[in-house]
Amino acid sequence: MASSLGVLFRVATWGESHGGGVGVVVDGCPPRLPISLEGIQFELDRRRPGQSSLVTQRKESDHVEILSGVQDGLALGTPIAMLVRNEDARSRDYDEMREKFRPSHADFAYDEKYGIRAWSGGGRASARETIGRVAAGAIAKQVLRCFGVEVLAWVDQIQHLQASVNSDTVSLAQIEATPVRCPDPAMAEQMIAHIEAIRKAGNSVGGVVSCVARGVPAGWGEPVFDKLEADLGKAVLSLPACKGFEVGSGFAGTLLTGLEHNDAYRADEQGGVFTPTNRSGGIQGGISNGMPILLRAAFKPTATVMHEQDTVTTKHENTTLQGRGRHDACVLPRAVPMVEAMVALVLADHALRQAALRSVNVDGIQC
Numbered sequence: 001m002a003s004s005l006g007v008l009f010r011v012a013t014w015g016e017s018h019g020g021g022v023g024v025v026v027d028g029c030p031p032r033l034p035i036s037l038e039g040i041q042f043e044l045d046r047r048r049p050g051q052s053s054l055v056t057q058r059k060e061s062d063h064v065e066i067l068s069g070v071q072d073g074l075a076l077g078t079p080i081a082m083l084v085r086n087e088d089a090r091s092r093d094y095d096e097m098r099e100k101f102r103p104s105h106a107d108f109a110y111d112e113k114y115g116i117r118a119w120s121g122g123g124r125a126s127a128r129e130t131i132g133r134v135a136a137g138a139i140a141k142q143v144l145r146c147f148g149v150e151v152l153a154w155v156d157q158i159q160h161l162q163a164s165v166n167s168d169t170v171s172l173a174q175i176e177a178t179p180v181r182c183p184d185p186a187m188a189e190q191m192i193a194h195i196e197a198i199r200k201a202g203n204s205v206g207g208v209v210s211c212v213a214r215g216v217p218a219g220w221g222e223p224v225f226d227k228l229e230a231d232l233g234k235a236v237l238s239l240p241a242c243k244g245f246e247v248g249s250g251f252a253g254t255l256l257t258g259l260e261h262n263d264a265y266r267a268d269e270q271g272g273v274f275t276p277t278n279r280s281g282g283i284q285g286g287i288s289n290g291m292p293i294l295l296r297a298a299f300k301p302t303a304t305v306m307h308e309q310d311t312v313t314t315k316h317e318n319t320t321l322q323g324r325g326r327h328d329a330c331v332l333p334r335a336v337p338m339v340e341a342m343v344a345l346v347l348a349d350h351a352l353r354q355a356a357l358r359s360v361n362v363d364g365i366q367c
């Protein structure tokens, strides 16, 4: 299935931007897990359009309904279906896009693939598709709480503006303190001013979201194709507009020698093992090593800009297209809960896989 992710904790999203609604089915949620509607709505509100002047002004309440799989606030262990209805779909903003492809958007590629396309609003390529991911991610976060794991993401960079953030101590309150979701207050102010200026000029900018998963024990992930960083990379890169992904030192690690780059092992006083540095980003050999998982995701400047640009028609004739409608001048602030959701979905899946792998007590069994 092209719209699903996960092995034991499995999700499938559905819905188009300007259709009746969007949603998700979550299969494999441990029975009796407390499911908080408020917790899911909290994450959706962080993703919602219209939450500040920095993001698209489409007016959506994004009110989530749980249709199945939950009773009296507890998971039944059966599929959990969640629905958010579309309320403010203005298809007229997209009339011209029936015949013309938006530069750097998904229109041309979708047309080539399917021979048909939900031209109003971008269909599945719209960021509205991520509602299902964020709702499912809220449940995945709840699964991870049982393992003592917390996932936090923040805006680390907007174009050339780079924040300074301590991933060991950063908190949700610090991230949510400003509409740009950058927990470096001085840099957040500069970022906000920059995005406002870019928006007023009808243009767009991109940047980097950083993410930490704290409390992940050693042993999650698989050794070959489902390496933890491979699954995290696939999940994060599947977000719209995400164009780069790195774990730990990432591309910057190529500038160091092995002597500079290696994470030395040390024994702690409780008999555990840690590494004073964490250039591996908490993953070695595709498996978590007990250090915080650190990753970064690059998001491109929003495709739709309020200017006339060259493009072609569906009949492959040269033309131009004037950007119009309500768009994010910068997707980064809203991408933060999306990155957290994708990371939580992958980690919850691997948590259950590792629990299953080690659930049989083989001690004392004779062949």
Ligand SMILES: Cc1cc2nc3c(=O)[nH]c(=O)nc-3n(C[C@H](O)[C@H](O)[C@H](O)COP(=O)(O)O)c2cc1C
Pocket: 056, 104, 105, 106, 125, 126, 127, 239, 240, 241, 242, 300, 302, 303, 304, 326, 327, 328, 329, 331, 332, 334, 335, 338
């Ligand atoms: C939070 C978020 C908001 C977005 N908002 C817009 C938008 O307002 N206008 C737009 O053209 N693209 C927007 N995008 C990006 C498009 O969905 C995306 O660029 C498009 O699907 C093409 O896919 P690609 O960029 O991954 O190749 C947004 C992406 C995210 C993550």
